[in-house]
Amino acid sequence: MAAQDRRERQRAERHQLIIDTARGIAESEGWDAVTTRRLADRIEYSQPVLYSHFAGKDAIVGAVALQGFVEFADTLRADVSAAPDSASALGALARGYLRFAELRPAVYAAMFSMDTDLTFARADTPPALRTAFEVMRDTLGAATGTAHLETRTELAWATLHGLATLTAGNRLRPEQAHERLTLLVEHWRAAAPHS
CATH class of the missing domain: 1.10.357.10 (Tetracycline Repressor, domain 2)
Structure with missing residues (x-):
């Protein structure tokens, strides 16, 4: 059960990281600067990982x-x-x-x-x-x-x-x-x- 809890916690942390990163980019450069590619690069995860959390922008x-x-x-x-x-x-x-x-x-x-x-x-x-x-x-x-x-x-x-x-x-x-x-x-x- 500890491994499952850790995976769920890591997934929740990635989810929040995506939100926080998108928000940070938007606040500093505007929403047009927020793209899934840029988010994936910034958080150092692949776009498929990003899409496993969100359907899109x-x-x-x-x-x-x-x-x-x-x-x-x-x-x-x-x-x-x-x-x-x-x-x-x-x-x-x-x-x-x-x-x-x-x-x-x-x-x-x-x-x-x-x-x-x-x-x-x-x-x-x-x-x-x-x-x-x-x-x-x-x-x-x-x-x-x-x-x-x-x-x-x-x-x-x-x-x-x-x-x-x-x-x-x-x-x-x-x-x-x-x-x-x-x-x-x-x-x-x-x-x-x-x-």
Whole structure:
């Protein structure tokens, strides 16, 4: 049994090495630089070994995205938990979201912009994706009430994604970042329907 355990542990370590290497290349050079050949060379395994773990690049991107959602939910939860009250938590959530997108652009792209087999808003949505949504939903609900909460959470998420994407593309005035976020949070609170 020890040999089987060792093989399983080595396989899990190789699997994670592929994910970490892809993520590292993507963060430093962009996703176009991530190829199965380059990954195989970088991790010093053959392409067939790489394909024994992942069907191709899209599957690797999906694995990076899935781990990104775990980190994303943890980041948002920590930011929200550090806030003194529900109104402050809403601002902390928005700032945490945008900070995550800024500090991890390749992971954020894998999570939200690239082709993966991850499903959203369905029964088979992976737990990590649901957890991130729930952190946003619960924070928004605590600050603004529960009426139409799922839909309002989707709108909040879409708005933050738009801000993150436009900011990354240098389409917004950087000196207005704080004011934009303040106005957005004030709008969420003022426009909240009664529960």
